[in-house]
Amino acid sequence: MKGVEAALAIWEETRKGLFLSQVLRRFGEDLPEGERKLASTLVYCAMRRYNLWVEILRSFLRRPFETLQAETRDILILGCAGLLEIKHFVPQSLVNAFVEATKKKNPADAALVNAVLRKIASDGREKLEELKNSPNQINQALFWGLPQWIARRWMESWGQDLAKKLFVSQLIKPYLSFRLSPRTDPGEMGEKFFEEGVKSWRSPYFNYVLRSNSFGHPPSMLGYNEGLWTPQTESSIFVSDKVLSLSSSLGKRKILDMCAGRGIKAGHILERAQDVTIEAWDLSKNRVYAGRRELRRLGVQNRSIWKVGDSLKLAPEEAPEIVLLDAPCSGSGTWGRHPEGKWRLSPGKLSSYSDLQRDLLERAIGMVTTGGIVVYSTCSVFREENERVIGEALCSNPDIIEIEIEGGGFPLQRGRPFGYYLLPGSPWVDGFFLCILMKR
Ligand SMILES: C[S@@+](CC[C@H](N)C(=O)[O-])C[C@H]1O[C@@H](n2cnc3c(N)ncnc32)[C@H](O)[C@@H]1O
The missing domain is CATH 3.40.50.150 (Vaccinia Virus protein VP39)
Structure with a gap:
């Protein structure tokens, strides 16, 4: 699975302070579509709820998470996120791919990665449900993927209901909106996008904006270089x-x-x-x-x-x-x-x-x-x-x-x-x- 290896490489780069989207663009260009999607899904799932995966891993490890080698920690975080969030993958093949990656990076930890990820594949969801249903604020911050100090501050300043809305928004998968230039006809542009495999429809707020269910790479899409549209939220x-x-x-x-x-x-x-x-x-x-x-x-x-x-x-x-x-x-x-x-x-x-x-x-x-x-x-x-x-x-x-x-x-x-x-x-x-x- 090339997607798993690419996800690990992207994750390492992001630790240097770069944005996932930037690194993904660089790595993604050489990957087939399916593997690019896998790499992107893995790194985003892992990053969105980073503290949650660390907490879950802690409960399945016999030694402190921090004492593991950096590469092994990366493999466990991406593996844990993948196993608990990606539903369309056979867990066993995902575990195998991460074990293979460990053999290349840190062979001594391959058995540990295998054991921990298998345990997460079988029991991890239960732990996830437990946190989701817990009324405790710390567990809620963990479940929705927020640092605790931020969750606390939003609760204090927004009140429970609006803060919850902000918590939930952490897990909404973002898509592209296309702001059309004044010379672009929305109907014609929509048809062109469709021919390229991108579904689009009008925004309810602006008559010159199309929404899509794509997270694609704008510069390589039809009409971008000609200035016919601009990606903008x-x-x-x-x-x-x-x-x-x-x-x-x-x-x-x-x-x-x-x-x-x-x-x-x-x-x-x-x-x-x-x-x-x-x-x-x-x-x-x-x-x-x-x-x-x-x-x-x-x-x-x-x-x-x-x-x-x-x-x-x-x-x-x-x-x-x-x-x-x-x-x-x-x-x-x-x-x-x-x-x-x-x-x-x-x-x-x-x-x-x-x-x-x-x-x-x-x-x-x-x-x-x-x-x-x-x-x-x-x-x-x-x-x-x-x-x-x-x-x-x-x-x-x-x-x-x-x-x-x-x-x-x-x-x-x-x-x-x-x-x-x-x-x-x-x-x-x-x-x-x-x-x-x-x-x-
Ligand atoms: C929110 S972004 C602007 C986005 C931009 N308006 C757009 O729509 O594309 C804020 C920008 O402020 C710039 N910035 C930060 N401190 C600044 C300063 N003291 N003087 C000028 N620009 C600054 C950053 O480099 C960054 O590009």
Whole structure:
């Protein structure tokens, strides 16, 4: 099973700090479709509930998990996740594949891996059910794949019902939404996708967005290189769509995108508003490079200026009428898509995000004049990165007011008391926060 070996190699790379999706793309290209799917399913299952697999393994091991060699730990985690989550595989062949991999990496541990994985195949589900049905908060955090401190914080700040929704969202398998360019006909594009084996249908929220049940590799799909569509989650589309409607209803054409990243929102705005110009900043040289390339792909690069640098220090070419601050954040609303993020976050890191967000928002407010708009967004569901940041900005800037947002059918959850949340709850909608401010 080449998929098992590839999963182990991907897992090792991810430990160096890379995203699963990045590594998977690199490894996946050389694998046949079935093996690529197996590798992807294994690494995502393992990463989504990493602490759960470690806990289950502990209960089946006679020695402390930490004393095992790193390669053996990896094999046991992927094996445990595969056996308890992948239903369409014969457990015995999966166990055999992991034992074979151990023989290559750590022959001395092959018997241990064989014994532990066989035990998990026969008794592991019972343990899983036990945790699922336990009312204990620690067991719930384990079952849904969350670090305990995060589960506790969400329970405290969201209350039991909404926190449960966030817990469940950790296990929703994400799919692609395609934002169509204004020159792309949704019906024709849907047919082309179908010919390529991808089923798609219209999003209930946007008439220029198609949903799919694919997790595919966008650059190798039909129409991507020609700029006919862009993969973008519908929550992210909601944010850039709001910038578009503010620009058109208030007649504001000069936009500053303070943290433009790879230019996904900038591309959306420029392709749908021909009279808008965007100045795009980002700290990362690589992202600015990718952003420029993205706008070129869409054919809108000549209405943009890009700068690499710290948005706390850069100066705009022209006074902006709208500032979009799509702030760097913990990404907690996108952990269904990028589950490695939750294991890399710490309380200290979370508060350093809040500090940076507060400074960036102050800078954004400082750059607009009377009537100017600041659109603040994060893909996080932590109040520390959202309402708290907005609350501090409103306190220190009495000339700023919040503007109400219409959901247009999108299930918005009012922040407490500022801004709006899009809570993660379907494969096409990540968790996002959005707040629109105006200078009086
Ligand atoms: C949420 S991402 C932006 C995504 C982007 N708006 C899009 O839709 O493609 C946040 C970005 O902020 C950038 N960033 C972080 N700190 C920054 C700073 N001090 N100045 C400018 N950019 C910064 C990161 O490099 C990252 O690309």
